[in-house]
Amino acid sequence: MEGVRTVDRPPPLQSGAQSGGPGGWFKPADIADLLEDADKAEGGEILDQVHSDPELEADVFEELDPEKASRLLNDMPDTEVAALLGRMRATTPPTRSPTCASPADAGCWI
Numbered sequence: 001m002e003g004v005r006t007v008d009r010p011p012p013l014q015s016g017a018q019s020g021g022p023g024g025w026f027k028p029a030d031i032a033d034l035l036e037d038a039d040k041a042e043g044g045e046i047l048d049q050v051h052s053d054p055e056l057e058a059d060v061f062e063e064l065d066p067e068k069a070s071r072l073l074n075d076m077p078d079t080e081v082a083a084l085l086g087r088m089r090a091t092t093p094p095t096r097s098p099t100c101a102s103p104a105d106a107g108c109w110i
Contacts, residue, residue: 028056032063035072047072058087 026034035046050057061069061084073081 028059029063031056031060032065035060036065036068043072054083054087058084058089062088 031046031050035043038046050060061072064072073084076084
């Protein structure tokens with residue numbers, strides 16, 4: 001078929017922002033979907049590729065179903081989990097308690 005390209009293997013798992021152009025690159029949500037549907041061996045291969053790009057790895061984990069993310073994190077060494085969680089964006093910014101008199105009080109933030 002003209003205009004159709006065949007490949008022996010899928011494109012690398014890199015974010016579109018890093019690719020410098022469209023096409024062939026997976027978004028973090030797409031990679032998370034692949035991980036959620038993968039068996040243990042396939043998931044391990046995907047994680048190995050994603051692990052080589054720390055920012056992409058953090059973005060993928062942010063997109064994962066919480067149960068799946070928890071299972072994957074439990075299988076990782078503590079140092080890797082700490083580094084990964086450190087790269088992830090906070091989903092809920094801290095807010096000040098309405099009953100707090102001073103924002104400098106550490107107990108004011110919930």
